[in-house]
Amino acid sequence: MNKQLALFKQHNSKVLGMTKKCVASFVAVLGLASCFAASAKTDINQTKFPDQYKTWAETEEQTEREDMLASYPANIILWAGSSFAKEYHSPRGHQFAVADVTHTLRTGVPPKEGEKGTSASCWTCKTPDAPRLIKEMGFEGYSASNFTDLGTEINSVVYCTDCHVDGSAELALPRPHAQNAMSKTGIPFEKQDASMQGAQVCGQCHVTYYFQPEKSNVVNMPWIFGSDTDNILKYYDTRRFYEWIHPISKTPILKARHPEFEHWSRSKHAEANVTCITCHMPVEENAKGEEFTNHKVDKALPHFDKTCIACHESKEAITAQLDADKHEIEAMAREVEGLLVKAHYEAKAAWDAGANWEQMNSAIMSIRHGQWHWDFAMASHGLYAHNPDEGRMLLSRATSQAKMARAVLAQVLAGLKVDKVEYPDISSKESAHAAVGINEAKLSEAKQMFIKDEVEKHWNPIAVRGYQ
Numbered sequence: 001m002n003k004q005l006a007l008f009k010q011h012n013s014k015v016l017g018m019t020k021k022c023v024a025s026f027v028a029v030l031g032l033a034s035c036f037a038a039s040a041k042t043d044i045n046q047t048k049f050p051d052q053y054k055t056w057a058e059t060e061e062q063t064e065r066e067d068m069l070a071s072y073p074a075n076i077i078l079w080a081g082s083s084f085a086k087e088y089h090s091p092r093g094h095q096f097a098v099a100d101v102t103h104t105l106r107t108g109v110p111p112k113e114g115e116k117g118t119s120a121s122c123w124t125c126k127t128p129d130a131p132r133l134i135k136e137m138g139f140e141g142y143s144a145s146n147f148t149d150l151g152t153e154i155n156s157v158v159y160c161t162d163c164h165v166d167g168s169a170e171l172a173l174p175r176p177h178a179q180n181a182m183s184k185t186g187i188p189f190e191k192q193d194a195s196m197q198g199a200q201v202c203g204q205c206h207v208t209y210y211f212q213p214e215k216s217n218v219v220n221m222p223w224i225f226g227s228d229t230d231n232i233l234k235y236y237d238t239r240r241f242y243e244w245i246h247p248i249s250k251t252p253i254l255k256a257r258h259p260e261f262e263h264w265s266r267s268k269h270a271e272a273n274v275t276c277i278t279c280h281m282p283v284e285e286n287a288k289g290e291e292f293t294n295h296k297v298d299k300a301l302p303h304f305d306k307t308c309i310a311c312h313e314s315k316e317a318i319t320a321q322l323d324a325d326k327h328e329i330e331a332m333a334r335e336v337e338g339l340l341v342k343a344h345y346e347a348k349a350a351w352d353a354g355a356n357w358e359q360m361n362s363a364i365m366s367i368r369h370g371q372w373h374w375d376f377a378m379a380s381h382g383l384y385a386h387n388p389d390e391g392r393m394l395l396s397r398a399t400s401q402a403k404m405a406r407a408v409l410a411q412v413l414a415g416l417k418v419d420k421v422e423y424p425d426i427s428s429k430e431s432a433h434a435a436v437g438i439n440e441a442k443l444s445e446a447k448q449m450f451i452k453d454e455v456e457k458h459w460n461p462i463a464v465r466g467y468q
Ligand code: HEC
Pocket: 045, 046, 049, 052, 053, 054, 056, 158, 159, 160, 161, 162, 163, 164, 168, 169, 194, 195, 197, 198, 199, 201, 202, 277, 291, 292, 293, 294, 295
């Protein structure tokens, strides 16, 4: 064990000690959430701001989520070679942020001695302990650690201090990479009005990012040239960056992650000064008739009569519009997925028949760009509501890029006298997993053992919230 890690372990046991005391003394009075939220200190945020605190805790009611790989098994093929192909769920309430990232097969189990595991960077958007650890360990020290090694340090889900100066209503942006990224794109946090600052606090986490390999996997937002698809692609292409090499087609793949902030920032709503907060955190009244911001960050449409109605007359008309946009975007996405799956396997057939890079380069580049455009659309939760026009633009580009890849591949295959390509069975999650050699049952079993032996015994109970 290196010295730095030994220090962390020492620190961990201190925190754990406090946690136990906390359980004993607070659990009956305040409930678990309040106790763990502030790492066992008396929580001034709760006593000072009871309405905000109570509604924040209520995101625990938002338990529903969708198994996206079961719904869209083609994604397993597109993400083959990466942990995204193992498990991918839609988001749910903020109170589950730590438990869900702990349980997902994507973060795996502790690596064997001497091996590198999943980076601790995966904690960055789940907990205020991440900016704390970044401060304590240095950005690279934190990111170079394994995800599982810092588990005992994580004592809170998304919390007041992720968005506010502690104990105050003043908004804050504690993540250094978010500060930098906002400045890079000309919207430095400290120079924005309250409304843009509100959107920016969400944009610390609801943005796309990548782990910078040359800097120990620190989280970075690829925004030097700008935050739209072309500028991000330019950033990645000029760096010759890729997340992984696709095992079927050999494509150097890019991965988008939940670019909600980016899509919103170019929307008609953003232009009209309607932010994440307007729609997802409406102003309400407490029993005494005092106004406060509802911190139960949840779906937006159910708030229609408190928010949307200021500008839109009919809930029916807006619901119909949202349904139509959703339907159209989903249909476009399914078409792209079908095309890309075929392209990956056609590329494989060409390689298998002896194709060289000179022949394959343009097709592989089209697969890379097509899949990027598709992912930059579909990784964005609520795209159809946030920016349907950009969604359509991205997916129509993805469609033409995937078609272009297939047209080139058809020529290459003809030149190599290949007249039959085998495609995988993507009718279910199970068949798609089998096609790319993922054994979900085995991965789950290893994960369960780790949860039982380590997480349940030594981590804060928020890491098993909703699983017991
Ligand atoms: C995900 C970000 C986020 C988290 C977490 C969060 N807040 Fe807020 N909070 C906001 C935003 C955004 C506003 C609205 C600012 C505005 O529009 O004026 C706000 C407003 C407030 C206000 C001003 C009064 C009001 O109701 O508008 C208080 C007080 C407050 N929050 C306390 C808290 C407390 C206490 C917690 C933790 C239990 C918390 N907040 C957690 C983002 C957050």
